[in-house]
Amino acid sequence: MSKTKSDNTDRDLYSGLIRLHVLHHAAEEPIFGLGMIEELARHGYRISPGSLYPILHGLEKKGYLRSRAERNGRSQRKVYRATPRGLKALEAAKSKVRELFRELIEGK
Numbered sequence: 061m062s063k064t065k066s067d068n069t070d071r072d073l074y075s076g077l078i079r080l081h082v083l084h085h086a087a088e089e090p091i092f093g094l095g096m097i098e099e100l101a102r103h104g105y106r107i108s109p110g111s112l113y114p115i116l117h118g119l120e121k122k123g124y125l126r127s128r129a130e131r132n133g134r135s136q137r138k139v140y141r142a143t144p145r146g147l148k149a150l151e152a153a154k155s156k157v158r159e160l161f162r163e164l165i166e167g168k
């Protein structure tokens with residue numbers, strides 16, 4: 061178990077980071093809910109489908125992600141990709157994260 065595993069009570073604090081993380085991966089490749097849950101777990105975020113799906117829907121509603129149905133054997137799953145608007149928002153967020161990183165981690 062990773063030391064950085066977050067407690068549920070801290071989720072509000074991390075919700076923006078989770079959204080940015082999702083957006084980052086959706087900018088690189090098509091993502092789907094369960095794959096993203098595993099990816100976030102790898103980074104120490106425990107998030108249930110009941111919490112992730114509303115985040116995906118919210119990002120789609122805002123126009124940052126676009127979904128389509130993809131066949132996966134006999135079932136279908138929804139895959140998401142970042143839209144041009146999502147890419148632009150991600151770029152803007154990156155400079156904010158960089159800024160925060162400088163102060164938070166590097167103490168500048």
Ligand SMILES: [Zn+2]
Binds near residue numbers: 081085099103
């Ligand atoms: Zn990642």
